[in-house]
Amino acid sequence: xxxxxxxxxxxxxxxxxxxxxxxxxxxxxxxxxxxxxxxxxxxxxxxxxxxxxxxxxxxxxxxxxxxxxxxxxxxxxxxxxxxxxxxxxxxxxxxxxxxxxxxxxxxxxxxxxxxxxxxxxxxxxxxxxxxxxxxxxxxxxxxxxxxxxxxxxxxxxxxxxxxxxxxxxxxxxxxxxxxxxxxxxxxxxxxxxxxxxxxxxxxxxxxxxxxxxxxxxxxxxxxxxxxxxxxxxxxxxxxxxxxxxxxxxxxxxxxxxxxxxxxxxxxxxxxxxxxxxxxxxxxxxxxxxxxxxxxxxxxxxxxxxxxxxxxxxxxxxxxxxxxxxxxxxxxxxxxxx
Numbered sequence: 001x002x003x004x005x006x007x008x009x010x011x012x013x014x015x016x017x018x019x020x021x022x023x024x025x026x027x028x029x030x031x032x033x034x035x036x037x038x039x040x041x042x043x044x045x046x047x048x049x050x051x052x053x054x055x056x057x058x059x060x061x062x063x064x065x066x067x068x069x070x071x072x073x074x075x076x077x078x079x080x081x082x083x084x085x086x087x088x089x090x091x092x093x094x095x096x097x098x099x100x101x102x103x104x105x106x107x108x109x110x111x112x113x114x115x116x117x118x119x120x121x122x123x124x125x126x127x128x129x130x131x132x133x134x135x136x137x138x139x140x141x142x143x144x145x146x147x148x149x150x151x152x153x154x155x156x157x158x159x160x161x162x163x164x165x166x167x168x169x170x171x172x173x174x175x176x177x178x179x180x181x182x183x184x185x186x187x188x189x190x191x192x193x194x195x196x197x198x199x200x201x202x203x204x205x206x207x208x209x210x211x212x213x214x215x216x217x218x219x220x221x222x223x224x225x226x227x228x229x230x231x232x233x234x235x236x237x238x239x240x241x242x243x244x245x246x247x248x249x250x251x252x253x254x255x256x257x258x259x260x261x262x263x264x265x266x267x268x269x270x271x272x273x274x275x276x277x278x279x280x281x282x283x284x285x286x287x288x289x290x291x292x293x294x295x296x297x298x299x300x301x302x303x304x305x306x307x308x309x310x311x312x313x314x315x316x317x318x319x320x321x322x323x324x325x326x327x328x329x330x331x332x333x334x335x336x337x
Contacts, residue, residue, distance in 0.1 A: 060117030152287030162187030170237030307331030
């Protein structure tokens with residue numbers, strides 16, 4: 001079978017296709033025949049020489065497919081499934097509370113340990129979720145990282161309520177689009193952002209109430225749209241200097257949730273701005289298995305429809321990653337096995 005490996009840190013030239021034998025059946029493990037994967041920014045960061053990333057390793061965190069060998073699990077051969085992308089112990093107090101994304105020994109598949117981009121993958125049965133009959137393998141592959149992170153941030157962390165106003169910083173990326181679609185399904189007013197006119201049109205088409213440019217007037221424009229009160233919540237998919245934009249535009253008693261550092265990880269904060277305005281500043285790292293399960297049901301019910309940008313054959317995974325690096329996409333870039 002083929003598997004796709006980062007041989008060492010670097011550009012897309014470090015991606016190698018390796019031939020090896022199929023995984024063998026093991027108790028507690030399920031073998032999945034891959035159908036679709038999807039590209040995330042974490043795949044690109046995963047090519048960099050960052051702490052905690054082993055090389056060489058199989059990459060890829062999002063995968064859907066069919067059960068090939070259920071071993072001793074509850075699944076049956078041929079079941080359509082999607083994989084939860086976090087490795088977790090299942091026994092620490094966070095796991096026992098259903099917060100696998102905060103497991104004390106967590107590892108993201110494809111980043112901190114071998115991932116899912118192979119024709120056949122052996123994974124713990126606890127990482128496998130069966131798809132509702134009317135959810136496609138394509139839509140399922142779009143969910144695990146971007147949509148689950150957005151769902152966890154909006155539902156579990158800030159506990160969004162209908163009628164509230166949300167600002168999304170980095171609105172045309174995978175998580176930003178996911179946050180827009182989930183927030184609209186939850187009854188929120190959404191102000192989102194992009195640097196591209198063509199992406200702005202697409203964001204309006206999928207439900208954005210307002211789309212603003214990521215420029216020096218962003219904070220001023222957000223306050224104008226909210227009568228100078230500010231938004232109830234900010235979903236920050238950028239970080240860096242935009243963190244201060246988030247703090248300027250959220251209302252007193254509002255909440256900011258950050259899930260990325262694409263604009264930088266180092267920031268300067270005025271702590272008085274946070275405590276004096278009763279602002280909750282929250283972080284989100286992926287989501288839980290229940291979040292992914294809930295998302296599958298939202299897709300099944302027609303409440304959200306993942307936005308698919310393009311589909312590449314898995315052999316062209318380098319081209320798919322370059323499309324993301326050049327920001328030529330909006331929504332999820334899929335890979336077909």
